[in-house]
Amino acid sequence: xxxxxxxxxxxxxxxxxxxxxxxxxxxxxxxxxxxxxxxxxxxxxxxxxxxxxxxxxxxxxxxxxxxxxxxxxxxxxxxxxxxxxxxxxxxxxxxxxxxxxxxxxxxxxxxxxxxxxxxxxxxxxxxxxxxxxxxxxxxxxxxxxxxxxxxxxxxxxxxxxxxxxxxxxxxxxxxxxxxxxxxxxxxxxxxxxxxxxxxxxxxxxxxxxxxxxxxxxxxxxxxxxxxxxxxxxxxxxxxxxxxxxxxxx
Amino acid sequence: xxxxxxxxxxxxxxxxxxxxxxxxxxxxxxxxxxxxxxxxxxxxxxxxxxxxxxxxxxxxxxxxxxxxxxxxxxxxxxxxxxxxxxxxxxxxxxxxxxxxxxxxxxxxxxxxxxxxxxxxxxxxxxxxxxxxxxxxxxxxxxxxxxxxxxxxxxxxxxxxxxxxxxxxxxxxxxxxxxxxxxxxxxxxxxxxxxxxxxxxxxxxxxxxxxxxxxxxxxxxxxxxxxxxxxxxxxxxxxxxxxxxxxxxx
Numbered sequence: 001x002x003x004x005x006x007x008x009x010x011x012x013x014x015x016x017x018x019x020x021x022x023x024x025x026x027x028x029x030x031x032x033x034x035x036x037x038x039x040x041x042x043x044x045x046x047x048x049x050x051x052x053x054x055x056x057x058x059x060x061x062x063x064x065x066x067x068x069x070x071x072x073x074x075x076x077x078x079x080x081x082x083x084x085x086x087x088x089x090x091x092x093x094x095x096x097x098x099x100x101x102x103x104x105x106x107x108x109x110x111x112x113x114x115x116x117x118x119x120x121x122x123x124x125x126x127x128x129x130x131x132x133x134x135x136x137x138x139x140x141x142x143x144x145x146x147x148x149x150x151x152x153x154x155x156x157x158x159x160x161x162x163x164x165x166x167x168x169x170x171x172x173x174x175x176x177x178x179x180x181x182x183x184x185x186x187x188x189x190x191x192x193x194x195x196x197x198x199x200x201x202x203x204x205x206x207x208x209x210x211x212x213x214x215x216x217x218x219x220x221x222x223x224x225x226x227x228x229x230x231x232x233x234x235x236x237x238x239x240x241x242x243x244x245x246x247x248x249x
Numbered sequence: 250x251x252x253x254x255x256x257x258x259x260x261x262x263x264x265x266x267x268x269x270x271x272x273x274x275x276x277x278x279x280x281x282x283x284x285x286x287x288x289x290x291x292x293x294x295x296x297x298x299x300x301x302x303x304x305x306x307x308x309x310x311x312x313x314x315x316x317x318x319x320x321x322x323x324x325x326x327x328x329x330x331x332x333x334x335x336x337x338x339x340x341x342x343x344x345x346x347x348x349x350x351x352x353x354x355x356x357x358x359x360x361x362x363x364x365x366x367x368x369x370x371x372x373x374x375x376x377x378x379x380x381x382x383x384x385x386x387x388x389x390x391x392x393x394x395x396x397x398x399x400x401x402x403x404x405x406x407x408x409x410x411x412x413x414x415x416x417x418x419x420x421x422x423x424x425x426x427x428x429x430x431x432x433x434x435x436x437x438x439x440x441x442x443x444x445x446x447x448x449x450x451x452x453x454x455x456x457x458x459x460x461x462x463x464x465x466x467x468x469x470x471x472x473x474x475x476x477x478x479x480x481x482x483x484x485x486x487x488x489x490x491x492x493x494x495x496x497x498x
Contacts, residue, residue, distance in 0.1 A: 025397055030387035053390055095408065135404070136411035138279035141302055148274055148400045155384070155401050159344065162385035175337055 001102035001160060007033040008150060009070045009113045011121060016041045018117065020050030020058065021147030027054035029154035030161065034061040035070040035111075050147075067113070067125060075108035076101070079121050079129035080149055082142055089132045097133040098156035112153060117146050176223040187227055188214060194234040197241045250351035250409060256282040257399060258319045258362045260370060265290045267366065269299030269307065270396030276303035278403035279410065283310040284319040284360075299396075316362070316374060324357035325350070328370050328378035329398055331391055338381045346382040347405035361402060366395050425472040436476055437463060443483040446490045 008026060013019055019042055023034060034057050036042060042063065051058050064070050071077055078101060081091070092100070104110050113129065115121035126132060135144060135152050144152075179187070192210055195201035201209055222230070257275060262268055268291055272283060283306050285291060291312065300307050313319050320326055327350060330340070341349070353359045362378065364370035375381060384393060384401050393401075428436070441459055444450035450458055471479070 021394065021397075024394060027390045028386050028393050028397070050394075052394070053392070093408075093411070136407050137277050138407070141276045143302070144277050145270065145273060145301070148270075148277070148397070151397045151400055152404050155404075158385050158387070159342075162342070 001157070002105045003031050003157070003161075004033070005105040005108065006031060006101060006110045006112065006157070007035050007070075007074075008154075009035040009037060009067070009111050010039065010146070011037045011067060011113060011125065012116045013039045013042075013146065014117050015146075016044030016047040017050045018146045019044075019061075020047035020052075020054075021145075022114075022150045023047070023051040023054040023057040023061075025147055025151035025154050027057055029151075029158040031154055031157065032057060032060070034058070036061050036063045037067050037070050038065055039063065067128070071111040071113075071128070073109055074111040076104040076110045076131075077113065077129045078111070078131050078133050079113045079126045080115065080153070081126060081132040081134055082120055082137075082144070089126065089129070091132040091134055094133055094135045094153055094156050097131060098153065098160055100131060102157060102160045114146060114150060176225040179222045179224055179227045183224070183227055184217070184222070187217075187222075187231060190231055190234050194238050197238050250406070251354045252280050252406070252410075253282070254354040254357065255280060255350060255359045255361065255406070256284050256319075256323075257403075258284040258286060258316070258360050259288065259395070260286045260316060260362060260374060261365045262288045262291075262395065263366050264395075265293035265296040266299045267395045268293075268310075269296035269301075269303075270394075271363075271399045272296070272300040272303040272306040272310070274396055274400035274403050276306055278400075278407040280403055280406065281306055281309070283307070285310050285312045286316050286319050287314055288312065316377070320360040320362075320377070322358055323360040325353040325359045325380075326362065326378045327360070327380050327382050328362045328375045329364065329402070330375060330381040330383055331369055331386075331393070338375065338378070340381045340383055343382055343384045343402055343405050346380060347402065347409055349380060351406060351409045363395060363399060425474040428471045428473055428476045432473070432476055433466070433471070436466075436471075436480060439480055439483050443487050443490075446487050 008022065008031065010019065010022060013036065016039070019036065019039060026032065026034060042061075043058065047058055048055055062070070078097060081089075101110050101112065112133070113121055113125065115125065133153065135149055137144065188210070191213060192201065195209070196203055257271065257280065259268065259271060262285065265288070268285065268288060275281065275283060291310075292307070296307055297304055311319070327346060330338075350359050350361065361382070362370055362374065364374065382402065384398055386393065437459070440462065441450065444458070445452055
């Protein structure tokens with residue numbers, strides 16, 4: 001994937017605030033090439049305000065009077081589309097489409113077209129596309145804000161990069177090593193002993209108590225530091241029990 | 250997944266426009282439960298404007314003075330977080346986290362917390378969370394707009410539902426069946442015959458012509474209607490060749 005080969009093309013945008021929101025969404029996700037086809041009101045303060053720290057993208061934006069001028073040199077053109085077309089066209093959801101965009105961008109110039117706030121892209125505009133991209137929505141309200149649609153596509157492209165860059169996550173990094181099985185067993189033995197000491201656990205009728213405690217701590221995965229803390233608490237508790245028993249004699 | 254068990258909680262939101270953007274983003278993705286913890290300015294016209302057709306979510310929003318009141322009855326709490334914490338916490342990207350949220354929502358009340366525009370969630374707020382959610386961004390500009398962050402998380406939740414609802418896409422549905430191998434072969438035979446007829450293809454020195462044409466048409470996957478159109482063109486062309494030859498005699 002080469003983000004420098006990917007341009008986002010906004011066609012006839014009405015609200016300049018959306019252009020600013022688009023610039024920010026793109027920069028957040030590592031994309032920089034913004035084309036504006038006959039925007040109604042640009043440059044504009046609202047765009048600058050919504051762009052936040054992405055005003056550099058607004059300044060570098062290429063403003064052209066027609067779609068053809070925005071995509072003439074592109075080998076792969078994707079059009080975002082909410083509606084089902086009368087002429088069916090290859091249609092993919094944003095996730096699968098991002099994969100295609102990423103692949104094509106390795107060698108080719110790729111354009112992703114976003115239509116007007118109220119009407120999207122026209123049928124003629126959709127017909128110049130190699131592929132139509134659809135963002136799944138709830139059935140009862142499918143009209144996404146323009147900048148939001150851009151954000152989702154940009155995010156899907158980012159995810160393709162970040163998957164390569166870092167592991168699938170879970171715990172990012174931990175400040176202490178997790179406890180070994182061996183140390184966990186020592187802890188459970190100590191815990192049981194202490195519970196018997198404080199007469200919370202009756203060895204003659206233990207019921208499910210230790211099972212439940214084991215389940216709890218195994219679910220949480222203790223690290224060594226936490227284990228030391230818990231064992232310290234047990235040791236101190238046992239001291240108090242001994243002290244109490246001695247004084248009771 | 251049960252969307253009715255998922256609430257999005259905005260903590261101390263400054264700009265009412267963002268609250269409106271959040272409402273729209275949620276409704277677009279089939280989520281409805283919005284909680285506002287001590288918003289600076291709500292209700293507000295800007296929120297209504299940005300909400301577009303999601304003003305019902307604004308009207309139903311639960312406004313509370315403290316975070317505890319927003320999440321007291323929740324069994325699973327997720328906090329969105331851009332920064333690395335001093336105390337590491339289980340951290341997942343939005344995609345993996347959405348899976349956890351969806352699973353938990355089948356039986357439990359789930360809250361997803363979104364912090365202030367400028368500072369996100371405080372350390373104390375992040376400490377009440379079971380899991381931290383991170384949205385991957387470009388290294389040089391990681392500060393997402395609040396409503397954009399909501400949009401991405403809501404979209405990931407939507408994707409989990411839509412995967413179940415429909416196939417992985419490719420071609421959504423086509424208005425004519427795709428051509429069979431057999432009919433494609435008949436077409437290639439016809440095409441070759443016609444190219445010889447018009448003396449574009451020299452059977453004595455065919456070079457790579459037919460291979461190239463085969464590659465072209467196999468890449469595009471013709472449907473039956475398109476195939477009939479192309480064969481109709483070939484038939485008509487051949488008629489003209491015959492006519493021309495007859496008149497030339």
